[in-house]
Amino acid sequence: MAEKLVIIGSGPAGYTAGLYASRALLEPLLFAGYASGGQLMLTSDVENYPGYPEGIQGPEMMIELRAQAERFGTRILDLNVDSVDLSRRPFGVTSGKDSWDAEALIIATGAEAIWLDAENEELHKGRGISTCATCDGAFFRDKEVMVVGGGDSAMEEATFLTRFCPKVTIVHRREGLRASQIMAQRARDNSRIAWKLDRTVTSWLGEEGDFRGAVLRSTVDGSEEDFACGGAFIAIGHKPLTGFLAGQLEMDDHNYLLWKQHTMTSVPGVFAAGDVVDTRYKQAVTAAGMGCMAAIDAEKWLEAQ
Ligand code: NAP
Numbered sequence: 001m002a003e004k005l006v007i008i009g010s011g012p013a014g015y016t017a018g019l020y021a022s023r024a025l026l027e028p029l030l031f032a033g034y035a036s037g038g039q040l041m042l043t044s045d046v047e048n049y050p051g052y053p054e055g056i057q058g059p060e061m062m063i064e065l066r067a068q069a070e071r072f073g074t075r076i077l078d079l080n081v082d083s084v085d086l087s088r089r090p091f092g093v094t095s096g097k098d099s100w101d102a103e104a105l106i107i108a109t110g111a112e113a114i115w116l117d118a119e120n121e122e123l124h125k126g127r128g129i130s131t132c133a134t135c136d137g138a139f140f141r142d143k144e145v146m147v148v149g150g151g152d153s154a155m156e157e158a159t160f161l162t163r164f165c166p167k168v169t170i171v172h173r174r175e176g177l178r179a180s181q182i183m184a185q186r187a188r189d190n191s192r193i194a195w196k197l198d199r200t201v202t203s204w205l206g207e208e209g210d211f212r213g214a215v216l217r218s219t220v221d222g223s224e225e226d227f228a229c230g231g232a233f234i235a236i237g238h239k240p241l242t243g244f245l246a247g248q249l250e251m252d253d254h255n256y257l258l259w260k261q262h263t264m265t266s267v268p269g270v271f272a273a274g275d276v277v278d279t280r281y282k283q284a285v286t287a288a289g290m291g292c293m294a295a296i297d298a299e300k301w302l303e304a305q
Contacts, residue, residue, distance in 0.1 A: 002090035002101035003029045005298055007074075008081050009108030010066065011038025012284045013274025016291030017106045017298075018069035018076075024299045029102075030069065030076045031095065037062035038110050039275070040284060047138065049284050061284075086248045086267045103305070104269045104298045107249075107257060108291060109241040111275040111282070116148060116234055118214070119203030128211025129204065129232045133157035134283070136233075137164050143230030146171050146214065148201060154235040155183040161233065162192040169194045169229065171201065173219055196227065204232070240276045254279070263294040264301065271298050 007017050010032035021028040040046065040058035047055040056064075070076060077095070085092035090101040113131035115121060121129065130136040133147075137160060145165050147158040150172035161168045170187065175197050177184045187193050199216040205226065206212030213228040240256045242249075250258045250266035256279050257265055257272040265272050273294035274287035 002103050003027075004102075004302060005029070005104045005106065006031065006091075006093050006100060006102035007106045007108060008084075008093075009033070009038070009106075009110055009274065009276070010036040010062070010076070011040065011108060011110045011274055012062075012065060012288040013110070013276075013291035013294070014038075014106070014108035015062070015065035015069045015074075016288040017108055017273055017295040018074035018291075019065075019072060020292050020295035021106075021298065022069060022072035022074040024295065025073075026295075026299060026302070028074050028106075028295075029100065030074050031081045031093070032066075032076050032078050033080050034078060036066070036076075036078055039112065045139075046135070046284065048134070065288075081244065083244055084248065086245075086270060089269075091269070104302050105271065106291075106294045106298055107242075107245065107265070107270065107272045107276055108274045108287075108294070109244075109276050110287075111238040111240040111256075111278075113234065114237045114239055116201055116236065118201045121204055123208045124204050124206070124211050124232075127209060128206065129234065131234050132282075133160045133233050133235075137161050140165055140231040142166065144169070144228075145231040145233065146196075146227065146229045147233045147235055148172070149235035149237075150174070150176075151178040151235070151237065152180055152183045153237065155179045155187040157233050157235045158187055158193050159183075159190055162190055165192070167192055167194060169196055169227070171196045171199050171214075171216060171227075173200045174198060201232075238275070238282070242276060252279070263290065263297045269298075269301060269305075271301075 005028040007030040045055045079095040093100045141164045144167040271294040273290035
C-alpha cells in the first residue's frame with residue numbers, strides 16, 4: 001500500500017514537516033539520510049533559534065526535533081533516497097534495493113555550503129573556518145577575520161562581520177566582483193573592510209583548535225604570502241541537494257527547486273521546504289517554518305484528492 005506522505009530530508013524543514021504531518025495523522029515516512037540532521041550537525045552553538053535563550057548545540061537541537069517528530073508517529077528511516085520517480089502515481093521512492101510508493105512527497109534535502117578544499121581545511125572546519133557568518137560571527141568578536149568570495153554572500157557576510165570584528169579582509173580570486181553593485185558598494189564604503197583581490201587560498205595555517213590564517217597565492221604572478229587572522233568565512237556559494245531530482249522538477253539556474261503554488265513544486269503532490277528552495281534566508285527557523293507550510297499544503301492537497 002502506498003504511503004500517504006514521504007518526507008525526504010532531516011534538517012529543521014524535514015523534521016518540522018514530520019511533526020505537523022504526523023499530528024495531522026498522515027503517518028509520514030521520513031528518510032533521514034545516512035548522516036541525518038543536516039547542516040546543523042556541523043554547527044556548534046545555535047543562538048538565534050527562538051525558544052532557546054541560552055542557545056543550544058546544533059546536533060542536540062536536531063536530536064530534539066527528531067524526537068518531537070517521532071513522538072506523534074513520524075516513522076524515520078536512516079537511509080538515503082537514491083532516486084524518485086515522479087512520472088507515475090503513486091510516486092516511486094528508491095533507496096538501495098528497496099522502493100516505496102507515496103501519494104505525496106515533501107522534498108527537504110537542503111543545501112550544502114561549498115568549501116574551498118584548501119590544504120588543512122578539515123582541521124579547522126567549524127573551529128576557525130565557518131561557512132555561515134550569521135551563525136558563527138558572534139564567536140569571532142574582536143578578532144580580525146577574512147571572508148573568501150566575491151559574490152553577494154561574501155559582501156553580506158563581510159559587512160555583517162564588521163559588527164563584531166575590527167577588521168574583515170575580503171579575499172577574492174580576481175579584481176572584479178560578482179556581487180551586485182549595491183552590495184559591493186556597501187562593502188567598499190565600510191572602513192572596517194579591507195581587500196586582498198587577485199588571490200586564492202592555497203592552505204590554512206595553525207594547528208587543530210588554533211587557527212592562524214592562510215597562505216594566499218596571487219592569481220596574477222603566483223607569489224605567495226602568509227596572511228594572519230583569527231578566523232575565516234568561506235562564502236563561495238551553496239549548492240542545493242537536488243541532483244537526484246534532475247529532469248523531474250523545475251529548478252532555477254542554480255538547481256534550487258521552484259515553488260509553483262504555495263510550497264508545491266512543478267509536479268502536483270510534490271512539495272518543497274527549507275534550503276532546497278531557499279536562495280535568500282537559509283536559517284534554521286525559516287526552514288522549520290517552511291516544513292510546517294509544506295506539511296499543511298500536503299495535507300490539504302491529499303484531502304482534496
Ligand atoms: P555567487 O554569486 O555564485 O558568488 C560566488 C563567489 O565565490 C564568486 O565571486 C566566485 O568567484 C567565488 N568562487 C566560487 N568558487 C570559488 C573557488 N573555488 N575559489 C575562490 N572563489 C570562488 O554565490 P553567492 O554569493 O553565494 O550568491 C548566490 C546567489 O544568492 C546570487 O544570486 C546572489 O545574488 C544571491 N544572494 C543575494 C543576497 C542579497 O541580495 N541579500 C545575499 C546573498 C546571496 P568568481 O566571481 O570569480 O566566479
